[in-house]
Amino acid sequence: MPFKAFEPKPTPVEVLLSPVFGFVKQKSSAGIVLLLCTFAALVWANSPWSEYYFKILNTKLNVGIDDLISINKPILLWINDGLMAVFFFVVGLEIKREVLVGELTSVTKAALPVAAAIGGMLGPAAIYVLLNYGRPEVVGWGVPMATDIAFAVGVLAILGSRVPLGLRIFLTALAIVDDIGAVLVIAIFYTDQISFSALTIAHLLLVCSVVANLLGVRSTTVYAVIGIAMWVAMLKSGVHATIAGVLLAMTIPANVRLHTLQFSAMLRTLVNKFDEAETIENKISQNKIQQELLHKIEVASGHVQAPLIHLEHMLIKWVAYFIMPVFALANAGVTINGGIANSLVEPACYGIAAGLFVGKLFGIVFFSWLAVRVGIAQLPAQVTWKQVWGAACLAGIGFTMSLFIAGLAFNDEETLNVAKVGILLGSLVSGVVGFTLLYTHKYPAKVE
Numbered sequence: 001m002p003f004k005a006f007e008p009k010p011t012p013v014e015v016l017l018s019p020v021f022g023f024v025k026q027k028s029s030a031g032i033v034l035l036l037c038t039f040a041a042l043v044w045a046n047s048p049w050s051e052y053y054f055k056i057l058n059t060k061l062n063v064g065i066d067d068l069i070s071i072n073k074p075i076l077l078w079i080n081d082g083l084m085a086v087f088f089f090v091v092g093l094e095i096k097r098e099v100l101v102g103e104l105t106s107v108t109k110a111a112l113p114v115a116a117a118i119g120g121m122l123g124p125a126a127i128y129v130l131l132n133y134g135r136p137e138v139v140g141w142g143v144p145m146a147t148d149i150a151f152a153v154g155v156l157a158i159l160g161s162r163v164p165l166g167l168r169i170f171l172t173a174l175a176i177v178d179d180i181g182a183v184l185v186i187a188i189f190y191t192d193q194i195s196f197s198a199l200t201i202a203h204l205l206l207v208c209s210v211v212a213n214l215l216g217v218r219s220t221t222v223y224a225v226i227g228i229a230m231w232v233a234m235l236k237s238g239v240h241a242t243i244a245g246v247l248l249a250m251t252i253p254a255n256v257r258l259h260t261l262q263f264s265a266m267l268r269t270l271v272n273k274f275d276e277a278e279t280i281e282n283k284i285s286q287n288k289i290q291q292e293l294l295h296k297i298e299v300a301s302g303h304v305q306a307p308l309i310h311l312e313h314m315l316i317k318w319v320a321y322f323i324m325p326v327f328a329l330a331n332a333g334v335t336i337n338g339g340i341a342n343s344l345v346e347p348a349c350y351g352i353a354a355g356l357f358v359g360k361l362f363g364i365v366f367f368s369w370l371a372v373r374v375g376i377a378q379l380p381a382q383v384t385w386k387q388v389w390g391a392a393c394l395a396g397i398g399f400t401m402s403l404f405i406a407g408l409a410f411n412d413e414e415t416l417n418v419a420k421v422g423i424l425l426g427s428l429v430s431g432v433v434g435f436t437l438l439y440t441h442k443y444p445a446k447v448e
Contacts, residue, residue: 030320031154034400037325038332038424045333053333069232079330080407083323085231085245090319091179092249093312100254103173110177111377113170115367117177120395121145123363124355131351140348140409140419142185144355144426146401149175150324151427152394155435163438164387166380171391174364182401183246190408191239198237202244205230209251218253218307240408252311257303270297324400331403334420348415349422352402356426357433360396365389390437396430398423 044053057076064070073081098104103113124144132138152171156163209226217223227248235241258266270293277289302310343349368388371377379388406419 029154030324031151031157033321033325034148034150034154034328037328038399041329041332042334042336045335050333050335057330057333071232071235076330079327080404081235081241082231084327084404085242086315087245087319087323087327088183088242089227089245089249090312090315091176091183092246093252093308093315095176095180095246096250096252096254096308097312098173098176103169104176107376110173111371112368112379113173114177115371115377116170116174116364116392116395117181119363119365119367119370120147120174120178120360120392121181121363123361123366124359127359128351128355131354132347135347137346137348137351137410137415140352140406140415142182142189143402143406143409143419143423144352144359144398145178145185146182146398146405147175147178147360147395148397148399148401148427149179150320151397151399151431155394155397155431156438159435159438162441164380164382166383167387167391170380170383170388171394174391174395178395179401182405183243186240186405186408187243190405194238195236198233199239202230202233202237202239205233206247206251209248213251213253216253218257218302220307220311223248223252223307249308252308254306254308256306258300260304263300263304266300267297270300327400327404331407332420332424334417334424343418343421344425346418348410349418349425352406352419352422353426353429356396356398356402356423357393357430360398360430361389361392364392364395368392384441386441387438390434390441393430393434393437396434397427398430399427402427 041053044050047053058074060072060074061078062070062072064072095104104110125141128141128144129138132140149172152175153168156168156171205226209223209230212222212226227244230248231241231244234244274290274293274297277287277293365385365388368377369385372379379385402423403420406416406423410416410419
């Protein structure tokens with residue numbers, strides 16, 4: 001009998017929200033939400049109500065305990081330093097998973113995406129520095145290095161079966177390695193004056209999390225408490241607080257306590273006992289034996305899944321449909337006021353745009369070709385060089401990470417707005433050209 005036959009009847013609220021649930025299940029939906037929030041930010045920032053947009057973002061929010069610790073920051077910084085720490089935590093979980101069981105587990109698997117990612121970081125940075133050499137804006141060389149995985153994968157999802165699985169894996173792994181590079185760039189080059197006492201506390205908390213892992217602690221609450229404390233310490237240290245998210249992710253347990261066969265055997269035993277304990281009233285809430293068995297099933301389910309996988313699964317939707325859209329809404333609001341033409345002639349603007357499109361494209365393709373040429377890598381099955389060109393273009397959609405790094409690189413509002421125009425322009429051109437290349441590619445047969 002199909003599994004759906006045993007599912008409970010949908011509640012009225014589930015029926016009401018079914019279109020929303022259906023939309024969320026689509027792989028392209030996260031990119032669409034991100035795009036809508038970007039558009040909303042641009043419209044709001046250039047509307048008659050624009051003052052409220054900036055007033056809300058600059059409103060200070062004080063969180064803390066009097067006489068102990070207090071953090072008083074504008075809402076914009078709470079989003080960029082706080083919510084984005086969760087984003088980077090999920091990025092860290094993805095990196096650890098890929099290294100342990102994914103596309104970065106061996107040199108053979110990792111060679112092509114790692115080579116492509118290196119080219120995709122060096123190319124944009126080189127073009128930007130070349131176009132801004134000798135200018136104060138040269139500090140923004142890290143802005144065009146980043147790839148927005150949500151947008152890039154969203155475009156691939158729209159293309160559907162026109163894109164082979166190997167290309168999706170290649171682009172995803174490339175973006176993961178790119179994220180590692182972005183984290184290192186932020187930690188090393190975009191860090192304020194360091195408070196070594198606060199940094200020492202952050203490192204001690206990191207050691208506590210490692211020790212908790214070694215002792216077999218699997219409670220997400222324990223790691224959450226350590227993580228929040230580490231975030232505060234990192235914030236006070238001068239190193240960007242989001243780095244705490246990545247470091248904490250590296251300490252989350254990736255092992256299971258029950259293997260699948262053990263879990264299956266235990267589950268069958270518990271379910272049989274559950275059936276035997278059935279009462280005439282058929283009210284589980286009044287059957288203590290069944291309540292205890294359900295608790296044991298719940299505990300066993302937790303033991304068969306690694307905390308790393310559980311946390312990634314739990315947070316990925318929050319990141320895709322709340323954190324990143326809120327970040328886009330707060331950071332993509334560029335005031336145009338007829339000055340967009342002036343922005344386009346600024347070296348910082350066209351340096352970023354050229355870095356994202358030209359630098360990413362040629363950097364990724366050249367380093368991929370070089371890796372294949374010297375024999376350390378090979379193209380995935382059913383993937384052509386034209387498709388690599390298309391994927392390289394999609395990697396030029398820097399949006400979220402580029403906006404984030406731009407906020408760290410540029411202190412004055414005018415230069416930041418110029419950078420945002422460049423990011424939007426470079427990402428738009430990269431996305432359109434990448435989509436066109438992949439959509440017009442001729443396939444001998446449908447690829448599943």
